[in-house]
Every structure is written in structure tokens, then in C-alpha cells.
Amino acid sequence: MTALLTVDGLTLRTGDQALVSDLSFSLGAGERMGLIGESGSGKSLTAMAVTGLLPKSIRPGGSVVLDGQQVIDTSDRALNRLRGSSVAVVFQEPLTALDPLMKIGRQVAGPLARRLAREGKSPAGRDVEREVLQFLDHVALPQPERIANSYPHEISGGQRQRVAIAMALACRPKLLIADEPTTALDVTTQAEILKLLDSLVRELDMALLFISHDLPVVATVVDRVLVLRNGRAVEEGPVKTVFNQPRHDYTKTLVTAARTFDNALEGTA
Amino acid sequence: MTLIDMRDVSFGYSRQRKVLHGVSLSVRQGVSVGLVGESGSGKTTILRLLLGLARPTGGSITFDGSSLDPSSRTFMRDYRRSVQAVFQDPYSSLDPRQKVHDIISEPLQSLRIPGSHPDAVAAALDAVGLPADAINRYPHEFSGGQRQRIAIARAIVARPQLVLADEAVSALDLSTRIRIVDLFKRLAQSMTLVFVSHDLGVVASLCEEIIILERGHIVESGRTRAILDNPQHPYTQKLLQSVPRMPGQGRTRGKQ
Numbered sequence: 227m228t229a230l231l232t233v234d235g236l237t238l239r240t241g242d243q244a245l246v247s248d249l250s251f252s253l254g255a256g257e258r259m260g261l262i263g264e265s266g267s268g269k270s271l272t273a274m275a276v277t278g279l280l281p282k283s284i285r286p287g288g289s290v291v292l293d294g295q296q297v298i299d300t301s302d303r304a305l306n307r308l309r310g311s312s313v314a315v316v317f318q319e320p321l322t323a324l325d326p327l328m329k330i331g332r333q334v335a336g337p338l339a340r341r342l343a344r345e346g347k348s349p350a351g352r353d354v355e356r357e358v359l360q361f362l363d364h365v366a367l368p369q370p371e372r373i374a375n376s377y378p379h380e381i382s383g384g385q386r387q388r389v390a391i392a393m394a395l396a397c398r399p400k401l402l403i404a405d406e407p408t409t410a411l412d413v414t415t416q417a418e419i420l421k422l423l424d425s426l427v428r429e430l431d432m433a434l435l436f437i438s439h440d441l442p443v444v445a446t447v448v449d450r451v452l453v454l455r456n457g458r459a460v461e462e463g464p465v466k467t468v469f470n471q472p473r474h475d476y477t478k479t480l481v482t483a484a485r486t487f488d489n490a491l492e493g494t495a
Numbered sequence: 496m497t498l499i500d501m502r503d504v505s506f507g508y509s510r511q512r513k514v515l516h517g518v519s520l521s522v523r524q525g526v527s528v529g530l531v532g533e534s535g536s537g538k539t540t541i542l543r544l545l546l547g548l549a550r551p552t553g554g555s556i557t558f559d560g561s562s563l564d565p566s567s568r569t570f571m572r573d574y575r576r577s578v579q580a581v582f583q584d585p586y587s588s589l590d591p592r593q594k595v596h597d598i599i600s601e602p603l604q605s606l607r608i609p610g611s612h613p614d615a616v617a618a619a620l621d622a623v624g625l626p627a628d629a630i631n632r633y634p635h636e637f638s639g640g641q642r643q644r645i646a647i648a649r650a651i652v653a654r655p656q657l658v659l660a661d662e663a664v665s666a667l668d669l670s671t672r673i674r675i676v677d678l679f680k681r682l683a684q685s686m687t688l689v690f691v692s693h694d695l696g697v698v699a700s701l702c703e704e705i706i707i708l709e710r711g712h713i714v715e716s717g718r719t720r721a722i723l724d725n726p727q728h729p730y731t732q733k734l735l736q737s738v739p740r741m742p743g744q745g746r747t748r749g750k751q
Contacts, residue, residue: 264668265639383534412533413693417737439669442739470743481741483673487696488741493724 230255230400230433235288238271245271246457255400258434260444263454269437273403277313278305293400310340314394318406320386324378330389331374334358338396361392366422384415395426401433420446441484445469453477496524498657498687504554506540514540515711527688529698532708538691542661546580547571576606579650583662585642589634595645596630602653619648623678640671657687664697676701695738699723707731
């Protein structure tokens with residue numbers, strides 16, 4: 227079976243500086259992988275490269291094949307067919323990811339209407355509206371009618387992130403990219419959102435590329451991790467193997483640090 | 496000895512919008528305290544009150560027995576000498592146009608502390624693990640972790656009794672965070688630390704006592720170990736359960 231996403235020798239440069247160097251990995255349909263790295267590791271840039279959303283100042287090299295389509299150096303027109311159907315992204319900060327001047331219902335209706343059109347349906351406005359409410363309900367938002375009628379600033383951060391997830395799901399993508407989706411949230415909200423992502427990805431049989439600096443968070447949602455440092459892959463493998471027997475010194479440093487805080491909580495330090 | 500005593504302190508921006516409701520807590524010399532809560536819990540408000548940046552709308556705060564009065568110049572001068580702060584963002588808390596020496600010696604100058612300033616700055620740099628030649632450089636030449644070390648050096652240069660830290664390691668990468676936590680741990684042996692954070696793991700590894708805040712109320716407080724091992728309040732229990740854990744080791748699994 228061919229992979230859903232194959233990144234092969236990806237290099238991202240700006241000026242004479244390499245931000246990502248010779249990065250290769252692949253992700254099959256329904257698989258879940260975590261990209262772990264600290265600031266400057268290139269993890270978010272890699273996600274942007276996969277969706278073809280790189281800033282103009284960054285020159286990509288190598289190959290990214292998503293759902294059979296080469297992404298690198300491909301026109302926006304061709305990529306627009308991939309966006310939504312093959313890939314959707316949930317970003318870190320739901321307040322900036324949502325349009326502040328548009329009611330939630332209309333924002334969710336946008337990607338939903340696009341998908342329905344893609345599937346050859348031309349639903350009435352009322353049907354779209356009904357499905358929007360279903361999606362809001364699906365991401366466990368209380369009172370979907372009220373939320374649909376609200377502006378982003380009128381709901382909480384956790385609720386906004388649920389809306390962003392609902393928008394991504396409305397596309398029915400084969401691959402969901404979540405870029406630090408819980409970093410801006412409180413810890414109790416984070417737990418709820420992780421649980422939601424986990425169950426929805428399973429239910430809708432999507433592949434998940436989960437980007438985070440937080441090792442325990444990554445461990446709760448993915449099966450496999452890739453550790454990035456300064457734009458290079460240092461280690462890759464199943465979560466349990468990498469977190470329990472890290473081979474690379476850098477991974478060891480990260481794992482030791484994460485376990486120190488874990489152990490302090492457990493009283494085993 | 497009790498350094499800080501807050502009795503039944505309330506704070507609100509208006510009568511309708513109260514952010515602290517009758518908070519009582521005390522900080523004893525030499526006992527580091529972690530203030531833990533989520534957004535809107537009032538932890539930063541408590542810190543602002545302790546820094547004298549805001550005045551409580553009800554209740555009282557004393558430092559070392561005397562009332563914390565932001566309008567009293569003489570009190571505030573002594574207070575600033577005794578209480579210093581470290582903030583979250585090491586990029587915005589240092590003046591980009593000042594050299595490290597000027598940044599660190601600023602409290603000595605503004606508080607008119609006698610003695611050799613260069614010696615005090617050198618000692619502070621040494622205590623935070625930065626090289627002596629850092630004094631002639633500018634903040635932009637340092638990484639985030641190093642900048643936080645500079646901010647900590649500035650906080651300890653006047654040898655305060657109490658350091659208030661507001662999410663002081665939250666903006667740092669994990670591998671840097673653990674080193675700065677170690678630095679705070681070392682400093683906590685010679686001064687009292689009040690550490691405000693949303694991160695239970697950091698507070699657990701750093702503070703002897705913990706205060707859990709929810710929406711302007713203290714829901715639980717006491718010895719950190721005792722509370723983490725046996726949380727009584729439902730909110731503390733929920734908070735603890737929400738913290739994701741590493742897989743495979745420890746009592747609780749990350750994956751449920």
C-alpha cells in the first residue's frame with residue numbers, strides 16, 4: 227500500500243540558512259505520528275511544507291507527496307484540491323485561526339459547503355445549517371445553536387479550539403495536522419481536547435500528524451514519534467520505545483527532563 | 496518567621512467583577528510556595544498585589560509585620576529591596592538597549608545600595624551560571640534560557656529575602672526549563688521563593704508548599720507532597736488527573 231504522506235529528503239532554506247535538512251518520513255492512512263521538537267526545530271515549518279503553505283521567503287527542496295500529489299513547487303490551484311479533501315490543519319491559537327468578524331456558524335459552513343460541492347451535492351442552505359449544528363455537537367460543544375450564533379470572542383478558548391477542530395473535520399480530510407493544538411489551553415481543557423481529538427481521529431479513520439514540544443501530550447495521542455532538532459531528524463520509532471529507551475543523547479535529555487517533572491508529581495523523584 | 500501574610504484579601508475591578516474572594520495565605524521565611532491555578536484563577540492578581548502594583552479592595556497584606564502600603568515611599572523602598580520579581584517572558588522583560596551589566600545593577604542603583612556594584616553583579620552572574628564577560632553584551636546576544644538567567648541575576652543582585660516568580664519557566668523549552676528549575680531550586684536554599692505557575696510538575700519539583708486556586712478562591716493548600724499524594728478538593732483532583740504523563744513508568748499511564 228502506498229503511504230498517504232511521503233516526505234523524502236525535505237530541505238527548507240531561507241537565504242543561506244537551512245531550517246530543515248534532509249527530512250524523510252512517511253505516514254500511512256489512519257496512522258498517527260508525533261513530530262516532537264523544541265523551538266527552532268522546524269516542526270511547524272514541516273507542517274507548512276506538507277500543506278504547501280510555506281512563506282515565500284522559504285525555498286523548499288526534496289519531495290513531499292500527499293495523497294499521490296507532489297506538493298513542493300506546485301501551484302496553489304493544484305494544491306487547493308488537496309486542502310480540505312486530503313489535509314486539514316488545526317493551529318495552536320484558535321483566536322487567530324478564526325475570523326473575528328464572522329459568526330461561528332458561517333465559519334464552519336465554509337469548509338462544509340466546499341466538501342459537499344466536492345462530493346457533487348448542492349445542498350440547500352437549511353441542510354448546511356443543520357449539518358453545521360451536527361458538527362458543533364460532534365465536538366461536544368454545548369448548545370450548538372447558541373455557539374453557531376456567536377462570534378469567536380464570545381466563547382472560551384477551549385470552545386474556540388473545538389470550533390477549529392469542527393472546521394477541520396467538516397472537510398473530512400484523510401490527514402489531520404494538529405500544530406500544538408493544546409499549548410494555549412489550560413491543563414483541564416487540554417485533557418478534554420486531547421480526548422476529543424483521539425476519539426474523532428479514530429472514529430473518522432483519519433491519519434494524524436501531531437506537532438508538539440510536550441512529550442507527555444504527544445504520548446497520549448500518537449503511536450509513533452519523530453524527534454527533530456535544528457531541522458534534522460534525530461530519532462524515530464514507536465512512542466513507548468523512544469520514550470523508554472531513547473538512543474540519541476538529545477532524546478535522552480528531553481525524556482529525562484519530562485520524567486523529572488512526572489516523578490516530582492508522583493513523588494518518586 | 497512569617498514574611499507575607501494575606502488576610503481575607505479581595506480584589507475586583509468593579510463590584511460585579513471580583514477576581515479574588517477572601518484569600519488568606521502566609522509565606523514563611525525559607526519555605527518556597529507554589530501558587531497554582533488555571534487562567535482566571537487569580538494567581539497573577541495575587542502577585543500584582545504582592546508587588547504593590549495593585550491594592551486589595553478588601554482585607555490586609557503585611558510584609559514582615561508591617562502593612563504593605565504602595566503609597567508609602569519609605570515602605571516601598573525597603574520593600575523593593577526585600578522583594579524582587581522574575582517574569583515569564585525573557586524577551587520583553589529585559590531592556591534591549593542596555594548592556595547586561597546595567598540591567599543587573601539597576602536594582603542596586605535605583606535602591607541606592609552602597610558597596611561595590613561590579614562585585615555584586617559578578618557574584619549574581621556567577622550564582623546564575625553565566626560567564627563574567629556577559630556584562631558587556633546585550634540581551635539579544637543571549638538565548639531564551641540565558642536571558643532568564645540574566646533576569647534572575649537582576650532579581651537576586653540586591654540579596655532580597657523574597658523572590659516572586661511569575662510563570663518564570665513557562666516560555667522556555669523543556670531542556671532549558673529543567674536547568675532553570677534547578678537554578679531556582681538552588682536559589683531557594685538561600686532565599687524564599689513564591690512561584691506562580693500553571694504547571695504542577697514544575698511546582699512539585701520546586702516548592703515545599705502549594706496553594707491551589709480556582710476562580711479567585713483558594714481550594715486547597717498545604718505541603719506539596721501531601722496534597723499531590725492525597726488531594727482532597729475535587730478541583731485539585733481534576734487538575735492532577737488532567738496532567739498528561741509519560742508512558743510506561745510511574746503509577747498512572749498517559750494513555751487511558
